[in-house]
Amino acid sequence: MGQLTNDEFFIKLSELFAARKGKSHGAIYLVQKRFTYGLNTSPEKTSTLPAQPPQPLPILIRATNGKGGESKSEKIKLSTLVDPSELDVFYGRYAEICKTGMGLLKPRDRTKRKAKAKKKKAV
Amino acid sequence: MPYYAKSEDWLHHSSLLLDARPETTIVTTRYHIKPARRRTKAEKEAAKAADAPAPVAEAAPEKPPRGHLVLKTYDPVSGVTLKYKTSKAAEVGRLVQMLGGLGRRMAALPPAEEAVVTEGGAEAMTGVEASGSGTQTPVPAAAAAGAPGNAGGGGKGKKKKGKR
Numbered sequence: 001m002g003q004l005t006n007d008e009f010f011i012k013l014s015e016l017f018a019a020r021k022g023k024s025h026g027a028i029y030l031v032q033k034r035f036t037y038g039l040n041t042s043p044e045k046t047s048t049l050p051a052q053p054p055q056p057l058p059i060l061i062r063a064t065n066g067k068g069g070e071s072k073s074e075k076i077k078l079s080t081l082v083d084p085s086e087l088d089v090f091y092g093r094y095a096e097i098c099k100t101g102m103g104l105l106k107p108r109d110r111t112k113r114k115a116k117a118k119k120k121k122a123v
Numbered sequence: 124m125p126y127y128a129k130s131e132d133w134l135h136h137s138s139l140l141l142d143a144r145p146e147t148t149i150v151t152t153r154y155h156i157k158p159a160r161r162r163t164k165a166e167k168e169a170a171k172a173a174d175a176p177a178p179v180a181e182a183a184p185e186k187p188p189r190g191h192l193v194l195k196t197y198d199p200v201s202g203v204t205l206k207y208k209t210s211k212a213a214e215v216g217r218l219v220q221m222l223g224g225l226g227r228r229m230a231a232l233p234p235a236e237e238a239v240v241t242e243g244g245a246e247a248m249t250g251v252e253a254s255g256s257g258t259q260t261p262v263p264a265a266a267a268a269g270a271p272g273n274a275g276g277g278g279k280g281k282k283k284k285g286k287r
Contacts, residue, residue, distance in 0.1 A: 020154075020156065023156060023188075024156065024157075024158050024188040025155075025156050025157055025158060025188065026155065026156055027153055027154065027155035027156070028153070028154045028155070029151060029152070029153050030151065030152040030153075030154075031149055031150070031151045031152075032149065032150045032222065032225070032226055032229065033148070033149040033150070033229065034145055034146055034148075034229040034230070034231075036146055053231050055231075056230045056231050056232045057229075057230055057231055058230065059226050059229045059230050066153075082226070082230075084230040084231075084232050087223065087226055087227055087230060087232065088223070090223075091219060091220070091222065091223030091226065094219055094222075094223075095215070095216050095219035095220065095223075098154075098215050098219050099212075099215050099216055099219075101154075102154050102190055102192065102212065102215055103190070103212075104156055104187065104188060104189055104190030105189075105190045105191075105192060105209075105210055105211060105212035105215065106189070106210045106211050106212060107212050107213075108211070108212065108213040
């Protein structure tokens, strides 16, 4: 599958998170790396400290639902390229989608703090 | 393959690794959901105490599954793996902000002021919201950094700051 535009990627990523909702197990993998395809750099050559590239490079973002093996037909793979100039905007939206999508994390526990505040007032 | 206790430590070491091997290092975020508890022991005890009324055991069973978040920085050439694990929803915004900082390094951009701001929890959170609404991040981030100091006296200040 080819790369999606950033907007398409966000829509599909939301769907990916939404599909996870209401299930009791499963995982979503998000990967980011420098996009070096076609730049003619092999990892073996970089034994010394690599030189700073002349211009900023795009980064590749991938997302999968981690299906493989027998259930490979259910695998969903998304990928997009983020232009260096759009990084800040991208991560702003990325954060929003992750926050809403990762709804099963522990919510912030406010009870302890409230109890502490009460104690402080009492003393 | 160390797990870091603090996300700041993870970020610091990941940045160093990324500086050393910017071309091969990848950052993986794994969000996975597991059933809330292991039933084995609790079930056994519940079965044992089946005759006796056990209000605590009855309150527990219908717990929703819990999500976990694992951040991993991996360089296949040197084989270095750095990890950080959390299950707190409150950290997500800050962690994605960190991913953004690492992303800047990957893109070979100079680290922005944001990356420095990430050190403080409260500032990072406001920074995320600011970058979501406007494109001009450095300005609101700087404004937010100044705000908590002023609001510290009032009861309405950024509460996150007190936690650190």
